[in-house]
Amino acid sequence: EKQLPLTLSLKEEIPPGEEDPILISKSGCQGFCQVGPLVTIEPENILYTKVKPEHARDIIERTILAGEVITELLYKEPQSGQSCKNHEEISFYKRQNRMVLKSCGDIDPEDINNYIYSGGYMAARDMVLNKSPQEVCDIVKEAGLRGRGGGGFSTGRKWDLALKQKSPDKYIICNGDEGDPGAFMDRSVMEGNPHSILEGMIIAAKACGGTEGQVYVRMEYPLAVRRIQKAIIEARKSHFLGENIFGSDFSFDIHVMEGAGAFVCGEASAMTESIMGRRGMPRVKPPRTAEQGLWGKPTVVNNVETLACVPLIIRMGADAFKKTGTTSSPGTKTFALTGHVANTGLIEVPFGTTLREIIFNIGGGVLNAKGEIDNNDFKAVQIGGPSGGCLIEKHLDIPLDFDSLKSVGAMVGSGGLVVMNKSTCMVQIARFFMKFTQSESCGKCVPCREGTRQILELIDDVAQGRGTQKTLTLLEELCETVQETSLCGLGKSAPSPVLSTLKQFREEWDAHIEMNC
Ligand code: SF4
Incomplete structure (x- = not known):
């Protein structure tokens, strides 16, 4: 949303008669938050950083109309002080391999034609018109794609499981319920390239026999919600969604569900409960969501980034995809x-x-x-x-x-x-994350509901000068019990930051206790 005043300022500075050859277009996040807002001038491939509305006139008059590079707006490498003219010269970018994020800073996410001109929807069209569901599953299995949401489960195997279920209705859910403190990857893809997610969902639907899709986005991401909604409307108009898509006998449509922001709703079974209008709480498995999910029907839940990878795999081929990454984790x-x-x-x-x-x-x-x-x-x-x-x-x-x-x-x-x-206190870090998971526990099972509260109390004892070595022993035992006995991933992983800091920084925990003695 912050881009809007800048985009308007740039448009306002275009002199009369020059409007036609100059196109001002907003893009999604280009990733370099530290020096944003960013403006890229094409075709000269110049990147300006920390741009403010008051720079608009200079950018139009000096760079776009007169061809001058404004050195004050170029990025300078912090260590060498060297000015960099474009992405390729900046070490932040040149050491990355931006496949999923490539188009995020390039295309206008609110214009479907931008996505189509970059080759968008060709992969979905090819899969819908020319491949059987099993063939689509096999391509993704062959590519070795693993879920980017955390678990790392094989996407192709998940689709296979859903494909084998006998049901006239099957659902595809895009999990955009990103809620980790400090994480904004899914948000950036949803805001910067929403059509890549829709295309991934169409391909997933073809692979599993999906009849309807839901994009589950937390309401704290209003721009993502708006852009996905707009993308769906544009995709329907282009007959990429709805009845008989791409002129085939295959029909598939997508809707947006706004979540209320509960961290636990990122868990697949809690998410399906939330979409059905119930309280978002995980349930015991099996059956897995791919067997029995939304409305009791087979449901595939894939993360935003996972789905955005799918059209890339189809376009480049499984073998090319596997060339990036490691053998067990391609891409x-x-x-x-x-x-x-x-x-x-x-x-x-x-x-x-x-x-x-x-x-x-x-x-x-x-x-x-x-x-x-x-x-x-x-x-x-x-x-x-x-x-x-x-x-x-x-x-x-x-x-x-x-x-x-x-x-x-x-x-x-x-x-x-x-x-x-080194100025960071690891006891406070453990407390920060435990406070987060404790407040996000849905309360369904005792080990997580009560255990996380008691873990937090023990950490507070240590942090506030009431701890002893016995407190640390109790803390470790309780963490292990919560890990082993909680119902879902939230509870099972909640003690990880505490255990990991106890393992790596035991001396800091001990120091808190010794200071109290
Ligand atoms: Fe709810 Fe925690 Fe139990 Fe998961 S582990 S079901 S979040 S109480």
């Missing part, structure tokens, strides 16, 4: 890079990229308490949000993928990366 992953790092923003890197590359090169280095770049001040990175864990210096060179992170007690999660310097 790329988007991360929201935040915290004590020079370049915050939305990034996309191949699976297998190391934290060292992400934090020190793409992120531009660690910021110390004075706000200066000082890589020796790196302390930890929280990966995977409130369900994830802390990684430290010894993990900086691990190639990041679903399996390598699991092996060190962390998880990709939805993709939040919060970098912390």
Whole structure:
């Protein structure tokens, strides 16, 4: 929404008679939040950063009409001070591989023609007209696509399971209920390239025999809701949604459901309950949602980024897709890079990229308490949000993928990366995440409802000077019990930040206790 005044200012500065050759177009997020708002001048490929409405006249008169590059608006590398003219010269961008995010900063998300001109809807058309459902499942299985929402389950196998269910009605849900603190990957894709998600859903529907789709978006994302709604209307007008799409005998339509913002509704069974108008609470499985979900019918729930990957896989082919990433985790992953790092923003890197590359090169280095770049001040990175864990210096060179992170007690999660310097208190970090999950617990099962509350009380005891070594032992035991006995992923993963900081930073917990003695 902040782009609007700038877009208007630029339009207002175009001199009479020059309107036709100059096109001012808004795009989605270009990812480099640290230096936004960004303006890209095409075809010269110039990137201006930290642009304000008062720069509009200069941009039109000096750059667009006179061809001058305004050096004050160029990005300067923080370490070398070198001015960069475009994305390709900036280390934040040049070390990424933006596949899912590529069009987010390029196309106007509110104009379907922009998406179509970039090759959009061709993959869905090809699948609907030329492939059987099993063939579509097989392509995605062959590509090795794994769910980007956190679990990393094989998307093709999930579709296969839904395809095998005998039911005249099947549902496809796009999970846009991103709620982790510090995460905004799905939001950016929904706002920046909504048609890629709709196209992914059409392909998923063809693969599973889906008859209706729902995009579940939290109401805190009003721009995403508006752009997806607009995209659906435009796709219907173009006969990409509705009856007999692409002139075939296949019919599929999509609706938007606004969630009220409960974190637990990101869990598939809670989400289906919420869509049906009930209280969003997970249920015991089996049956899995792919067997019995919305209205008791087979329902596939895929994350935003997962669905946005699907048209890419069809366009490039499974083999080409597998060339990026690692053997067990092909493709790329988007991360929201935040915290004590020079370049915050939305990034996309191949699976297998190391934290060292992400934090020190793409992120531009660690910021110390004075706000200066000082890589020796790196302390930890929280990966995977409130369900994830802390990684430290010894993990900086691990190639990041679903399996390598699991092996060190962390998880990709939805993709939040919060970098912390040495001024960060890890007890307070554990408390922050536990407070979040405790307040988001739906209360259905005792271990999570009562356990998270008691864990928080124990952390408070330590933080406020009432803790002893016995408190820490109790804390560990309680965390393990909540992990093992909670009903859904929220409760099972809620203790992870506490356990992980206890493991990596035990001396800090001990210091809190010793200070009290
Ligand atoms: Fe609800 Fe927590 Fe139990 Fe999940 S683990 S069902 S969020 S109480």
